[in-house]
Amino acid sequence: MSKQITISPVDGTPYVTRTLATTEEVNATIERSNAAFQLWKKVPVKERVKIMTKFVDAFVVKKEEITKELTLQMGRPIRYGPNEINGTEERARYMISIAEESLKDVEITDSDKPGFKRFIRKEPLGPILIIAAWNYPYLISINGVVPALLAGNTVILKQSSQTPLCAERFAEAFKEAGLPDNVFQVLHMSHSDTEKAIKNPFIAYINFTGSVEGGREIQKAASTKFIATGLELGGKDPAYVRHDADIDYAVEQLVDGSFFNSGQCCCAIERIYVHEKVYEEFIQKFVDLTKQYNLGDPLNPATTLGPMVRTKAAEFVRNQIEEAVSQGAKPLIDTALFPQDKKNTPYMAPQVLVNVNHSMRVMTEESFGPVIGIMKISSDEEAIRLMNDSEFGLTASIWTKDPDAAVAIGNEIDTGTWFMNRCDYLDPALAWVGVKNSGRGCTLSKFGFDYLTRPKSFHLKLITK
Numbered sequence: 001m002s003k004q005i006t007i008s009p010v011d012g013t014p015y016v017t018r019t020l021a022t023t024e025e026v027n028a029t030i031e032r033s034n035a036a037f038q039l040w041k042k043v044p045v046k047e048r049v050k051i052m053t054k055f056v057d058a059f060v061v062k063k064e065e066i067t068k069e070l071t072l073q074m075g076r077p078i079r080y081g082p083n084e085i086n087g088t089e090e091r092a093r094y095m096i097s098i099a100e101e102s103l104k105d106v107e108i109t110d111s112d113k114p115g116f117k118r119f120i121r122k123e124p125l126g127p128i129l130i131i132a133a134w135n136y137p138y139l140i141s142i143n144g145v146v147p148a149l150l151a152g153n154t155v156i157l158k159q160s161s162q163t164p165l166c167a168e169r170f171a172e173a174f175k176e177a178g179l180p181d182n183v184f185q186v187l188h189m190s191h192s193d194t195e196k197a198i199k200n201p202f203i204a205y206i207n208f209t210g211s212v213e214g215g216r217e218i219q220k221a222a223s224t225k226f227i228a229t230g231l232e233l234g235g236k237d238p239a240y241v242r243h244d245a246d247i248d249y250a251v252e253q254l255v256d257g258s259f260f261n262s263g264q265c266c267c268a269i270e271r272i273y274v275h276e277k278v279y280e281e282f283i284q285k286f287v288d289l290t291k292q293y294n295l296g297d298p299l300n301p302a303t304t305l306g307p308m309v310r311t312k313a314a315e316f317v318r319n320q321i322e323e324a325v326s327q328g329a330k331p332l333i334d335t336a337l338f339p340q341d342k343k344n345t346p347y348m349a350p351q352v353l354v355n356v357n358h359s360m361r362v363m364t365e366e367s368f369g370p371v372i373g374i375m376k377i378s379s380d381e382e383a384i385r386l387m388n389d390s391e392f393g394l395t396a397s398i399w400t401k402d403p404d405a406a407v408a409i410g411n412e413i414d415t416g417t418w419f420m421n422r423c424d425y426l427d428p429a430l431a432w433v434g435v436k437n438s439g440r441g442c443t444l445s446k447f448g449f450d451y452l453t454r455p456k457s458f459h460l461k462l463i464t465k
Contacts, residue, residue, distance in 0.1 A: 001020070077303045099147075108120070128154065148452050159186070212234045235395070273383050
C-alpha cells in the first residue's frame with residue numbers, strides 16, 4: 001500500500017501520514033457517490049440549506065485546533081490562521097443565503113403564448129470531483145464544496161498531499177451536520193488514480209485549483225468524456241498606482257497583497273506599475289514597511305512571515321531573483337535584516353526589486369513567493385499595455401481617487417476581477433473567474449450555481465375543454 005507523507009515546512013519533519021486509496025477503493029467511492037446522488041438530488045433545496053448551515057456551525061466551532069494544524073501543514077503564521085476560517089465561513093454562509101433564490105425554477109411568463117406553462121429547472125450534474133490546492137485549502141475547497149452540495153450534487157474532495165487534514169475536517173463537520181452518507185467523501189489518491197477518477201463515467205464535473213500544467217492534464221483527462229471543467233490556475237496579478245493615489249494607503253495594502261502568506265496566493269500582487277510622479281515616495285515607503293516583517297517560526301504569535309511550503313519552492317523564487325539581478329534589477333531589501341533567511345530552507349526573506357522589465361522572468365513568470373518587481377511608468381496607456389502583457393488574467397488592481405478613470409481603465413484590462421483600492425480578496429457575491437492561462441469556469445456568486453447545474457426546459461401545453 002502506498003503512503004502519502006506530509007512534511008511540515010515549519011521544521012522539516014513528517015507531520016501527517018496517510019495510506020493512498022487503491023484503484024478499487026477509488027472506484028467504489030465513486031460508485032457510492034453516484035448512488036447517493038440519486039437520493040440527494042431529490043432533497044428540497046430548503047433542506048439542503050439547513051444541513052449546510054449546520055455544517056458551517058460545526059466547522060467554525062473548532063477554529064482554534066484547525067488553525068494550529070493548518071500552520072503545521074503549510075507554514076502560514078498562526079496569527080493569521082483564523083482569517084482563513086473566517087473567510088471560509090463568509091463564503092459558505094453567503095452561498096447558503098442565496099441558494100433558494102438562485103436555484104429556483106425560471107418561469108417564462110410571455111403573454112403571447114396562452115395555454116402553456118413553461119419553465120427552466122436547474123438540474124444537478126451528478127458526482128463532482130474537487131481537487132484543491134494547499135495554499136488556502138479551506139477557502140479553495142469551500143468555493144466548490146458547499147455550492148455543489150446546495151445544487152444537489154454529491155462531492156468527492158481530494159485535497160493536496162500537503163494539507164490532507166483539511167478534507168477530513170470538512171468530513172467531520174458534515175457528519176455532525178447530519179449530511180446523508182456518501183454525499184460528501186474524501187479521497188487521498190495518487191496522480192494516476194486521480195486521472196482514472198476523472199475518466200470514470202460517473203464523474204460529472206471537475207473543479208481544480210492548481211498549476212497551469214496541472215490544469216492541462218485535468219483538461220486532457222476530462223476530454224475523454226463530454227463534461228465541463230472548472231479550472232483556477234496561475235496568476236501574475238498586477239497593480240497600477242496612479243498619480244492621484246493615496247500613497248500611504250496604497251503602500252499598506254500592496255505590501256500586504258505582495259507578501260501575505262509568503263506571496264503564496266493565486267491572486268497575490270506579483271508586479272506593480274507606479275506613475276513617475278509618485279514613484280520615489282511609493283518606493284521608499286514600500287521598502288520601509290517591508291522591512292518590518294518578522295520572519296520566523298510560524299507557531300510564534302509574533303511571526304508575520306512564515307516559511308514557504310517547501311524548500312524547492314523557495315529556491316525557485318531565489319533563482320528568479322538572482323537571474324533578475326544578473327540582468328540589471330536592483331534589490332532593495334538587505335536579507336541580513338532577516339537572520340532566519342537561509343538557503344536550502346523554506347524560510348525566505350521578502351524582496352523588492354526595481355530596475356525591472358518584462359524581459360525578466362520575475363515580471364512575467366508566476367513567482368508564488370515573497371518577491372515583488374516594481375516599474376516606473378508615465379501614463380495610463382503604458383500601465384494598460386504592461387498589465388495586459390501577461391499569459392495570466394485572474395485579478396488586477398488600480399490605486400486611484402478617480403472611480404471613473406478606474407472603470408475606464410478596467411474596461412481595457414484582460415482580467416477576471418478588477419479592483420480599485422483593494423487587492424488579494426475574494427468577494428463571494430462576485431463571480432470568481434480567470435481568463436487566459438488563469439483558467440476557465442466560475443465559482444461563487446449566483447453565477448457559480450450555473451456551472452454546477454444544467455438547464456432543463458419544461459414545455460407544457462394545457463388542454464382545456
